[in-house]
Amino acid sequence: MNNSQIFKTSSNSDFLIYRLLDSFFITLSLILSANLYGLTLGKNYLLVLLVVLFSFLYFSEALNLYRSWRAGKFRHMVTHAWGILLLSFLVLLVFAFGFKLSEQLSRVTIALWFVLSVISLFSWRFAFRVYKLNRIKMGLNMRKVAIIGATQAGANIYNQIKEHDELGYDCIGFFEDREPSRYFEESYFQVAGSIEQAIEMAKKGEIDVIFLALPFKAEERIANILANLGDTTADVHIVPDFLMSNLMHARIDHVGDLDTLSVFESPYFGSRQLLKRTEDIIAAIAILVLISPVLAIVSLGVKLTSKGPVLFKQDRYGLGGEHIKVWKFRSMSVQENSCNVVQATKNDVRITKFGAFLRRTSLDELPQFINVITGDMSIVGPRPHAVSHNEEYRKKVEFYMLRHKVKPGITGWAQINGWRGETDTLDKMEKRVEFDFQYIKHWSLWFDIKIIFLTVFKGFTGKNAY
Known part of the structure; x- marks a missing residue:
């Protein structure tokens, strides 16, 4: 069974806060380093701070640091941030050498700055993760999830929810109308009810999120379900089936006022x-x-x-x-x-x-x-x-x-x-x-x-x- 990660890059207003936090702690680390070494920060240090911050934010965008890590592993997120920080300081070294600033900078301060930045980038992420996990353990921010479709895509999304507790999802089960013999793997699924029951539960507010995991070819059936779910307040996500998830680049594009789904295109857009x-x-x-x-x-x-x-x-x-x-x-x-x-x-x-x-x-x-x-x-x-x-x-x-x-x-x-x-x-x-x-x-x-x-x-x- 394919357990490839379903959750892709998403834009979130919180990511602006993450950028600001990283910039704040990198700046604070320089100030603390200078104070610990008894150094007064001058214009040269302001210049190198701008070089590091610009490089860090540039590499963060290039290496997709601020993508959604909700379904990712914490250590990957941290090592990703550390790697980008290291690249940023390497840029600083090249800049300082090229513009002959290295003799005007304290090597101890720069080294201490890097170490404190490493610690601070880890610390705020760890504190934020502990806060989120504690809220989930207390039953706060838990969201009831239903999966419509006993399909391979449905199994994939279920495995991701089960594997990643930090998502804060509580899956109440699969909902299907077909005979068990038509399920992706008959023995795998424990169906909680029919699709109509899922819709009714959503209307009553008993379901917060619905993942629609039906084959893309079932267009009429999907449209009918979406029309009924339009009378609920549940968040609805369509999970790509095998065909859609294996396209080179399945992303939404726009031609005037018309939305299109890109299938074959270069990954180097924009x-x-x-x-x-x-x-x-x-x-x-x-x-x-x-x-x-x-x-x-x-x-x-x-x-x-x-x-x-x-x-x-x-x-x-x-x-x-x-x-x-x-x-x-x-x-x-x-x-x-x-x-x-x-x-x-x-x-x-x-x-x-x-x-x-x-x-x-x-x-x-x-x-x-x-x-x-x-x-x-x-x-x-x-x-x-x-x-x-x-x-x-x-x-x-x-x-x-x-x-x-x-x-x-x-x-x-x-x-x-x-x-x-x-x-x-x-x-x-x-x-x-x-x-x-x-x-x-x-x-x-x-x-x-x-x-x-x-x-x-x-x-x-x-x-x-x-």
């Missing part, structure tokens, strides 16, 4: 596009500076070990299926870029000895950071395939071309999970595409950072890299 591009440019420039000696050594190695150019450009599909030129260090004695490119295989005679080393270690991919700077690629995304392979597999793998809703990447979720190298069977390509879809559906800046981190430790080499 400010996310700027965020992703900022991530790519900053990281690519930093990495190119760090690896410049490696680029020089590899270039020399390619030139001295085989005839031909150092770099090789091959046609690929980029964002939206547009043709791009992907840069690589030449690792073969041939430069295939025709309409029928043959994938490299184990012990391929076309691969040079030095080229084999480059491919095993993925060093041949390093010039693609130039593609990132020019905007054709991202650091993280689905790996680009040769045009001929795209044309072949788009006919064989369902929804294959949706991987081009984002820019191709140097590394990706599929690659660090072992799905890299030759795709000599259809099931290998299907698994690669499956992981690409997971990345697109769940993209976030934090997810990108995780993939980059894992790539450093296990993404450069593998048994399928040849």
Whole structure:
């Protein structure tokens, strides 16, 4: 049974208070640090405070810190906040070094500021959590919940309510009109009554929240239930069924006065596009500076070990299926870029000895950071395939071309999970595409950072890299 989290990001006026609390305690931590060290805060410290606060709020939005954590684990929320705080202080260090402020700042005060901020961000969240849990244990703010539909979606929402006491939900049961044989799992559900009974209970004020977990295709039935629930004060939520929950991006959009449900679209809508591009440019420039000696050594190695150019450009599909030129260090004695490119295989005679080393270690991919700077690629995304392979597999793998809703990447979720190298069977390509879809559906800046981190430790080499 799929227990994927049902509760998604939500906007809540309380989140403004959370931002203000974080900003307040970070500021208070600096003041306390200065007092403890006997330091008078001047304009330089006001400047670094603004740098940290701006960075913290920026990364908080980018990494979705202020999403609804009601159904999340407390330790994840705290470590998320700590990670963002660490990033903010790293920005401060770069800023102070770049503008030559480091000599004018007390290292002890800055270190103490960071420690007190870590403690305070944890403390107010812990105190707030204890307050909420105590109220729930006292029976305050408990809400009676009914689930309409003995379906997989109904089972999913029930499991989430049961697992997370902090929700403050008391589920009184499932309500169904169908025969038990038509339930998702007949032995799983204990039906408390009919749908009509649930509606009547809601009208009497005996139910506070109703989760409507019927299949999306039962449109007429859902509309009828909603019409009846319109005569109640209960909160009503429609739980997405298997079809809706597995869409790439099921979110409400607007065309004029008409609401639409997005199905296939890039995850980089709105400010996310700027965020992703900022991530790519900053990281690519930093990495190119760090690896410049490696680029020089590899270039020399390619030139001295085989005839031909150092770099090789091959046609690929980029964002939206547009043709791009992907840069690589030449690792073969041939430069295939025709309409029928043959994938490299184990012990391929076309691969040079030095080229084999480059491919095993993925060093041949390093010039693609130039593609990132020019905007054709991202650091993280689905790996680009040769045009001929795209044309072949788009006919064989369902929804294959949706991987081009984002820019191709140097590394990706599929690659660090072992799905890299030759795709000599259809099931290998299907698994690669499956992981690409997971990345697109769940993209976030934090997810990108995780993939980059894992790539450093296990993404450069593998048994399928040849």
